[in-house]
Amino acid sequence: MSTTTDRYTEASIEADPTVPAIHIVRDFAATPAQLLRAHTDPDLFSRWVGPQGFTTTIDYWDARTGGSWRYTAVHGDGSDGMEFGFRGCFHEVREDRIVQTFTWEGQPDGVALETLTFTDLGDGRTRLHAVSLCDSFEGRDAWLRSGMETGVNDGYAKLDDLLAHGTVSESASA
Amino acid sequence: MSTTTDRYTEASIEADPTVPAIHIVRDFAATPAQLLRAHTDPDLFSRWVGPQGFTTTIDYWDARTGGSWRYTAVHGDGSDGMEFGFRGCFHEVREDRIVQTFTWEGQPDGVALETLTFTDLGDGRTRLHAVSLCDSFEGRDAWLRSGMETGVNDGYAKLDDLLAHGTVSESASA
Numbered sequence: 001m002s003t004t005t006d007r008y009t010e011a012s013i014e015a016d017p018t019v020p021a022i023h024i025v026r027d028f029a030a031t032p033a034q035l036l037r038a039h040t041d042p043d044l045f046s047r048w049v050g051p052q053g054f055t056t057t058i059d060y061w062d063a064r065t066g067g068s069w070r071y072t073a074v075h076g077d078g079s080d081g082m083e084f085g086f087r088g089c090f091h092e093v094r095e096d097r098i099v100q101t102f103t104w105e106g107q108p109d110g111v112a113l114e115t116l117t118f119t120d121l122g123d124g125r126t127r128l129h130a131v132s133l134c135d136s137f138e139g140r141d142a143w144l145r146s147g148m149e150t151g152v153n154d155g156y157a158k159l160d161d162l163l164a165h166g167t168v169s170e171s172a173s174a
Numbered sequence: 175m176s177t178t179t180d181r182y183t184e185a186s187i188e189a190d191p192t193v194p195a196i197h198i199v200r201d202f203a204a205t206p207a208q209l210l211r212a213h214t215d216p217d218l219f220s221r222w223v224g225p226q227g228f229t230t231t232i233d234y235w236d237a238r239t240g241g242s243w244r245y246t247a248v249h250g251d252g253s254d255g256m257e258f259g260f261r262g263c264f265h266e267v268r269e270d271r272i273v274q275t276f277t278w279e280g281q282p283d284g285v286a287l288e289t290l291t292f293t294d295l296g297d298g299r300t301r302l303h304a305v306s307l308c309d310s311f312e313g314r315d316a317w318l319r320s321g322m323e324t325g326v327n328d329g330y331a332k333l334d335d336l337l338a339h340g341t342v343s344e345s346a347s348a
Binding site (some may be wrong): 018019021060065066067068087088089090091092097099101103109111113115123131133135136137 | 192193194195234239240241242261262263264265266271273275277283285287289305307309310311
């Protein structure tokens, strides 16, 4: 799944055969430092995460080891009442890896453990591998059936655009 | 495993048959509020957690939803150099449930997702159910073979003593 000879210009989304996890693999025209910043800078993150047509608002965000986060997403101008809340804590934030918990507040007792790794492919590209570990196969499979691929693919396409437009620098000061 | 007719005066430690998790079930002569405090008050927690003969020192501790924690344990007076570090973040802390991440720093990329629930048994006793979800069966089974039951049983026996001596009040002010 994660050999570096393939090219994941579209996200690969696969169920783990052994444990109740989902694997997402996606390549970006970015350095690992840019991908780290795209996942840790709240302004940038809110501009690309989630499906087209939704607006993300950060409630709180402390992307450091031991920090925590929460954001909400509304559809369109919010007048249809579709609002979704998400929250978790950052177990670890380091150069090549983010480990965090993830709860969709519509199912407040459900918790996934997410591990993101950034692998430099050596040609100005970086591979993101995201693993979401759920506590049951039923929960994992419901998540896979939920239409999550729309949010994943839309979000990463928006991130491609931000990268192409030079919006994502490697550090907050740049 | 968690029927309320059985009595878990010794901890039951079992591998989940389906997912890479460990289940621990243990009854205490305590209210849910006392068990919550025993797991969230750093002074109390450091007095009971872990095997006999080790001294636990809290490095940092913020037992609230979105907080984080770290402690170290040394054997005896520390002169044998056996020191172990543990850290994680609190995904959720509420009356009947704690969800947190857990890493032993000797294996810094290993992360477990721990869910503790406190169930009132109605006779002045409370059942603790702890689930540790690991990211692989190999990791889970290595943890089970590590001698963890000594730490679990020693720790809970120390907590029994604290409860019997009236040391664990239901709130920090009492």
